Amino acid sequence: MYQLIYLSHASDDFDPYGDKGIQSILQTASMTNSMNDITGMLIYRNHIFLQLLEGGEAEVKAIYEKIKKDPRHKDIKTILTQDTDKRVFPTWSMAYSDLEGREIDLVNEVMPWDQIVTDFKAGKHIENKKILSIFLRFKYNQAA
Numbered sequence: 001m002y003q004l005i006y007l008s009h010a011s012d013d014f015d016p017y018g019d020k021g022i023q024s025i026l027q028t029a030s031m032t033n034s035m036n037d038i039t040g041m042l043i044y045r046n047h048i049f050l051q052l053l054e055g056g057e058a059e060v061k062a063i064y065e066k067i068k069k070d071p072r073h074k075d076i077k078t079i080l081t082q083d084t085d086k087r088v089f090p091t092w093s094m095a096y097s098d099l100e101g102r103e104i105d106l107v108n109e110v111m112p113w114d115q116i117v118t119d120f121k122a123g124k125h126i127e128n129k130k131i132l133s134i135f136l137r138f139k140y141n142q143a144a
């Protein structure tokens, strides 16, 4: 089992609510990911994407190659790749959050979202294990 996390900046003309917006991404993801036994979570806020992909190494890498070429985002930066024996989201083909309401607190308790974005834009090192634990916060919040 393989996990990959990346950060990216939405393209200037990306409209999250438009025809090719978030709903369209999630529709594609839900179909393609189920077929390839890929799970994970997508976060989108203020033109920044943070995504966890997990599954077989070949499948994750193949999807990531497609995602990297997608014109809806740019400045894609891989934050973490690792082998693991356990998925964070075994049953979600692609969970989603826009970090509205108290969900932003889940992130901020681990590492402030604004800090992540600032470090990302500045090309600074981002602590990948902390980013992974953001997704774990969502998982356990879900289970609670």
Ligand SMILES: Cc1cc2nc3c(=O)[nH]c(=O)nc-3n(C[C@H](O)[C@H](O)[C@H](O)COP(=O)(O)O)c2cc1C
Residues within 6 Å of the ligand: 025, 028, 029, 030, 032, 033, 042, 049, 051, 063, 066, 067, 068, 069, 070, 072, 073, 094
């Ligand atoms: C931020 C973002 C996340 C995406 N996540 C996924 C995903 O998890 N799974 C997926 O199949 N496509 C995802 N896509 C869509 C792919 O980039 C691509 O459009 C899709 O795989 C269809 O590619 P194809 O037309 O070459 O088959 C994502 C796109 C963006 C912009």
